[in-house]
Amino acid sequence: MILSKVADPKVIFVSTIVGGVFGWLVPAAGLVLKPLGELYIAALSISIVPLMMTALVSGVGRMLRQPSLRKSFPRFAIVYLLTLLVPATIAIVTGLLLEPGANLSSDAVARLGQQLAATTTTHTAAGLSDFLIAIIPSNIFQDLSAENFAAIVIFSLLLGIGLGVAEAPATDQTLSVMHSLYVAFSRIFEWIMKGLAIGLFCLMAGVAATVDVTMFESLISFIGAFYAAGITLFVIYAFLLLYFGRVGGLRSLAEVRQPLTVSFLANNPFIAVRPAIDTLVNRFHVQDDEADAVLPFGIIASQHGQIINFILLTMFLANVYGIQLSAGQLATLAIGGTIGGVAVVGEGPALAPALTPILGSVGVPPDLGAVVLTTTEQIVGPMVSLLTVFSALTLVLLGRGAPSRQQSLKPTEAHTEAKP
Amino acid sequence: MRLTIGLVALGLWSVCAAGPASTQPYLPGLDDLIQRGELKVGMFTYDASPMVTTGKNGEATGYDAEIAATIAKALGVKLTIVRTEDTAQGVIDQVARGDVDIGVSYLTRTVDRAREVLFTRPYLTQDLMLLVNRVHAAQHGGKCPTAEEFVAELRDVPVGVAKGSAYAARLVAIDPQADLTPFDTFPEMMDALRAGTIVHSFQGDLVARHYLADNPSMRVFAMLCDIPEWKENIAIAVNGNEQALVPFLDVLLDQIHITTEGDTVSLTTEPWAY
Numbered sequence: 144m145i146l147s148k149v150a151d152p153k154v155i156f157v158s159t160i161v162g163g164v165f166g167w168l169v170p171a172a173g174l175v176l177k178p179l180g181e182l183y184i185a186a187l188s189i190s191i192v193p194l195m196m197t198a199l200v201s202g203v204g205r206m207l208r209q210p211s212l213r214k215s216f217p218r219f220a221i222v223y224l225l226t227l228l229v230p231a232t233i234a235i236v237t238g239l240l241l242e243p244g245a246n247l248s249s250d251a252v253a254r255l256g257q258q259l260a261a262t263t264t265t266h267t268a269a270g271l272s273d274f275l276i277a278i279i280p281s282n283i284f285q286d287l288s289a290e291n292f293a294a295i296v297i298f299s300l301l302l303g304i305g306l307g308v309a310e311a312p313a314t315d316q317t318l319s320v321m322h323s324l325y326v327a328f329s330r331i332f333e334w335i336m337k338g339l340a341i342g343l344f345c346l347m348a349g350v351a352a353t354v355d356v357t358m359f360e361s362l363i364s365f366i367g368a369f370y371a372a373g374i375t376l377f378v379i380y381a382f383l384l385l386y387f388g389r390v391g392g393l394r395s396l397a398e399v400r401q402p403l404t405v406s407f408l409a410n411n412p413f414i415a416v417r418p419a420i421d422t423l424v425n426r427f428h429v430q431d432d433e434a435d436a437v438l439p440f441g442i443i444a445s446q447h448g449q450i451i452n453f454i455l456l457t458m459f460l461a462n463v464y465g466i467q468l469s470a471g472q473l474a475t476l477a478i479g480g481t482i483g484g485v486a487v488v489g490e491g492p493a494l495a496p497a498l499t500p501i502l503g504s505v506g507v508p509p510d511l512g513a514v515v516l517t518t519t520e521q522i523v524g525p526m527v528s529l530l531t532v533f534s535a536l537t538l539v540l541l542g543r544g545a546p547s548r549q550q551s552l553k554p555t556e557a558h559t560e561a562k563p
Numbered sequence: 564m565r566l567t568i569g570l571v572a573l574g575l576w577s578v579c580a581a582g583p584a585s586t587q588p589y590l591p592g593l594d595d596l597i598q599r600g601e602l603k604v605g606m607f608t609y610d611a612s613p614m615v616t617t618g619k620n621g622e623a624t625g626y627d628a629e630i631a632a633t634i635a636k637a638l639g640v641k642l643t644i645v646r647t648e649d650t651a652q653g654v655i656d657q658v659a660r661g662d663v664d665i666g667v668s669y670l671t672r673t674v675d676r677a678r679e680v681l682f683t684r685p686y687l688t689q690d691l692m693l694l695v696n697r698v699h700a701a702q703h704g705g706k707c708p709t710a711e712e713f714v715a716e717l718r719d720v721p722v723g724v725a726k727g728s729a730y731a732a733r734l735v736a737i738d739p740q741a742d743l744t745p746f747d748t749f750p751e752m753m754d755a756l757r758a759g760t761i762v763h764s765f766q767g768d769l770v771a772r773h774y775l776a777d778n779p780s781m782r783v784f785a786m787l788c789d790i791p792e793w794k795e796n797i798a799i800a801v802n803g804n805e806q807a808l809v810p811f812l813d814v815l816l817d818q819i820h821i822t823t824e825g826d827t828v829s830l831t832t833e834p835w836a837y
Contacts, residue, residue: 249780256779463783464698508697509705511783 152404155340159408162344166351177349183342184409186335190328191413192290195439197325198420199299200306202435204318207307212432219437219542223445226538227485229379230447230530231477233372234454239473243368243455244462251361252463258358258514292413296443303436325435332417336405343408350521358518365459365515366522372451373526380533387540388427398426399536403529410490410524412442412531419532429543437542441535446485448530449494452523453487453501454480456515460507472505479504491520592807593638596664601641604631605654605663605800608646609748611725611770612777613828614669614797626821626830630686630799631667633832637815649747650727655679658800665808666800669770671729681803683812685796687821689768691730693788694753694775699762700786707788713763717741723752723761729795730765749774757784767795769823 166173206212280286280298287295306318359366381396388395402422406415420438423429457476461468468476479501487497495513502509589597596602606623610616616625623631623644635642645663648654654666659679672682693713699720700706708716717738724731726745734741744761746752749770755761764771768789775782799816801808820831 252780252783253778256782259782260775260779466698503701503705506698506702508701508786510697510786 152401155343155408156404158340158344159347162347163351165344166348170352173348173350173352176345177352180342180344180346180349183335183338184346184411184414187332187339187342187409187411187414188290189335190331191416192287192292192295194325194328194332195292195413195416195442196295196299197321197328198416198435199296199439200303201318201321201325202432202437202439203300203303204306204314204321205432206436207304208315208318209432212430215433215542219538222542223441223538226445226447226534226541227450227481230372230376230450230534231454231481233375233379234451234480235458235473235477237368237372237375237451238455238458241364241368241371242458242462243364244459245364247361247364247463254358254361255463255511255514258518259511262510262514262517292443296440300440329417336418339405339409346409354521355518359522362459362515362519365455366519368455368459369452369519369523370526372455373448373530376447376451376530377533380530380537383537383541387537390427395427398422399533402532402536406532407525407529410521410528412446412528412535415528415532416442419536423536423539427540429539433543434539437539438535441538442531444485445534445538446487446527446531447534448527449487450481450484451530452527453484453494453498456498456512457502457505457507459515460502460511461505463511464508466505466507468505475504476501490524492517590807590811592805593811596805596808597638597640599640601643602631602635602638602665603643603645603663604634605648605657605666606631606644606646606668607651607654608649609725611669611749612773614769626828627667627669629830630819631665633819634665634667634812634815638811651725651729652676652727652732655800658802661802661804664802664805665812669767669797670800671767672796672798673729673732675732676729676800681801681806681809683799683801683809683816685798686816686819687769687797688794689797689823691790691793691795692766692768692771693790694756694764694766694771694781694785695788696756696759696762697784697786698759707786708763710790710792713790714738720763721761723755723764725749725752725766728766730767734765753778753781753785757781767797769821769828772823773828 162176166176206215278291278293278297280291280294283294283298285291286298306314306321384395384399385393388398390398399419399422402415402419405418406412409415416439419442420431420434423434423438424431454476457480458468483497483501487494492513494516495509498512498516499509502512588594606615606627610625612625614625614627615623616628618624622628623646628644631644632642645657648657651668651670654663654668654670655676656679657663658666666680670676672685676682693708695707714737717734718740719742721742721744722734723744723746724734726747731743731745734743744755746755749766752761752764753774756764764785771787775785775787799812801812818832820829822829822831
């Protein structure tokens with residue numbers, strides 16, 4: 144009873160806010176709590192990689208073995224490509240309207256300069272070939288240990304497709320084993336999720352104790368523009384959800400509350416994989432194999448928040464340097480930001496190699512990009528995570544086939560079994 | 564990065580606390596100066612922090628002023644700092660004319676100048692630096708130019724230099740058609756670099772780092788690029804008629820060290836040696 148209470152999204156939200164206030168008021172205690180929060184996030188990560196892997200393999204494999212579901216693949220591909228146009232467009236329009244970085248105060252520029260001086264690493268641009276090499280799972284065991292999510296997803300997709308089309312006698316049993324493992328990992332994940340409220344309280348207390356508010360002030364125009372664009376995208380998703388959710392009006396929004404809250408508060412979209420799949424299957428009556436196959440892919444390859452982040456950050460820096468971007472450069476930025484941001488892996492300064500070629504494509508100096516990424520990670524990251532999960536949910540709902548009446552009324556056995 | 568100026572002042576006054584020994588005879592040449600009772604030191608009028616700066620009351624400050632005070636103290640004479648020339652070359656000419664005895668003003672020891680004045684041994688050896696406009700750099704490969712690339716672009720890329728400096732003379736010697744813009748002060752040059760009027764500014768390591776440390780916003784707009792192949796020696800210029808001063812100053816400078824490590828500049832002495 145108590146455990147179910149602390150897993151409630153409202154309790155999670157309140158505990159996170161209280162943790163933030165506590166860390167801000169008592170920084171010393173916040174610093175003590177921070178490692179506990181990080182420990183909790185590490186514990187949550189125990190089953191994330193195997194969960195994603197088994198969900199993808201069993202989902203894709205089982206989809207391909209059912210002729211009716213196999214037809215869904217082209218539809219998902221079209222929806223995926225079309226939805227990529229949305230975040231880039233919103234980011235460009237927001238950047239042109241709000242002009243983040245223009246008229247930055249001299250104090251704000253000086254603070255950025257100090258931060259730049261403290262940044263000693265040189266960020267080398269990662270080209271397309273580097274990106275492709277990084278995501279090809281040439282050694283899956285190495286990729287698993289390094290949590291190279293993009294490579295893991297590609298490997299799992301290929302393994303799922305292989306099992307889906309294989310004619311070997313034990314293929315169905317193998318997929319069943321994969322599905323059983325998926326259910327088992329889901330259970331582990333749910334046990335750990337029971338402590339989410341406490342874990343996020345500790346994490347947020349630590350974040351509030353260490354956060355540099357003065358640097359946020361320097362970047363307020365960028366952060367404001369990012370959130371304006373992010374909220375616009377959120378509203379568009381919400382409308383799509385109302386229309387395609389098929390559960391009736393505003394209830395659709397209430398149904399996605401838990402995965403979105405979890406991803407935002409934990410600043411981690413992968414943590415929301417399981418809650419999001421459950422929501423799709425149990426609340427929106429999506430066929431479980433479709434949800435298992437498409438949602439993890441969407442979490443990796445549909446990072447619409449990161450696209451907005453990269454494009455607006457580039458426009459912010461262009462304004463700081465007084466660079467007027469032409470229409471051609473804006474188009475280049477939209478394409479580059481989409482390709483660079485949609486499937487990037489990492490956070491904060493780890494994103495710099497992906498950002499550098501985007502900045503370079505429109506002639507914006509790259510070094511300050513890493514500084515802004517690092518500084519704003521704690522405040523931009525949660526919205527990026529939320530938008531990633533929301534875009535993945537929307538992708539599944541827009542691309543799904545029409546559910547049968549029986550499927551829409553009764554969740555599948557695996558997901559019923561896995562429910563807490 | 565925060566700048567820390569480590570001033571180990573132990574020596575500067577204690578070095579010469581006892582003054583010259585009055586019972587000993589002086590070398591010919593030094594004797595005249597001692598008898599006159601005054602050491603005239605030339606310094607340029609603009610600030611090149613941390614070497615040459617101006618105090619609140621208009622007095623000369625900075626490491627060069629402290630070195631000049633140390634010399635006067637060691638000779639046991641009154642120090643008079645003359646700040647009438649607005650360029651380093653102007654100070655060299657001033658020393659050559661005999662308007663002042665020596666020039667202690669962040670002066671680069673060059674062959675051309677050695678035709679006009681005597682030089683002591685260097686009291687500072689530093690790399691030459693480029694500050695590069697970041698936007699230009701981003702649009703041209705994003706890397707610091709090598710010495711060869713910098714020279715090859717001298718006619719095409721506008722470079723800022725301190726007016727009447729050894730840097731300007733050196734670049735003109737390399738390429739008489741170099742696109743150089745002389746500036747009266749370092750802040751004016753930095754404003755031009757930030758605005759993109761010039762693409763490079765060419766100066767010594769010490770002043771460039773010191774300016775960036777004091778003005779962190781400039782780091783956003785300018786990239787610091789070392790040219791390790793190019794070094795310069797900073798020394799004291801001595802009037803040709805004051806030959807006896809040179810070995811004396813060399814011995815004194817043996818005990819005075821200006822060192823740079825990152826953005827930290829230190830002036831230290833070895834008081835035990837006296």
